[in-house]
Amino acid sequence: MADTTLLGTEPGATLNPPSRTILALDLGTTTGWALRSHDGLITTGTASFRPGRFDGGGMRYLRFTNWLSEIDRLSGPVEAIWFEEVRRHAGTDASHIYGGLMATLTAWAELRGVPYDGVPVGTIKRHAAGKGNADKAAMVAAVRARGFSPADDNEADVIAILLWAIETKGGVA
Template structure:
């Protein structure tokens, strides 16, 4: 029996990939765009609620991997990423779920052989593995999941 692993590409549009104990993989994206009349912290509360829903529907999570971004193109993106990462790590600590950040270049190199692969190349790599990602966020999460699975084998 496999471990249940959740891989996340954190952001306003979060890409996710989940492998459950039976070895099946599901993936998608979830939007945490701020709603018109909600406070700035509500997107993070919705993110935390979403994590709990995934945990409940998958009968628990054994490990979480997330894309570790070290450089952002804008201040807003950096703030959003920091908020999502803080919520994720606190949530994992609360539920005693091990978590690990993986640098972007490491994920890209594992998926494509190039540490600076483009969004299109990441999508193509996911399709080559038999997945049909809706966008680069989902493709990145799938690549991270496959990287995490390789780590589990070692």
């Protein structure tokens, strides 16, 4: 699933193409991603890193590394990465998966000299929906009100991260 929108195409907006390619991520087994390319095009979607029946424990992270490299090769170079900074998880497995994906992401970014930063969940929700504890439905509705069509809450959250990064930090991590 991917959604594509040109930043600045709201009625009455002037198109001023950005110069930096920014990647936003909502890390998890189903990782939400949003990419603003250097020409201002925003593409979003989700990627599954669920291991196969016969996969070893590290295959999820190897697939994630390969996926990051492919995004960088096809759409990059990625010049900044923003990710949802989660402090509480639903369970131990979710916590381990998040930690492994974050370690993989930060190592990948460090190796390439790409700046990265986490955004607290409450900050994202407050910026998108007006409440730091907005539920999934409110986040999806807030992102839809901005002209996007997220397939699920993972995609809605990552669109909100990207919009927050662009609107408050200019995309610079």
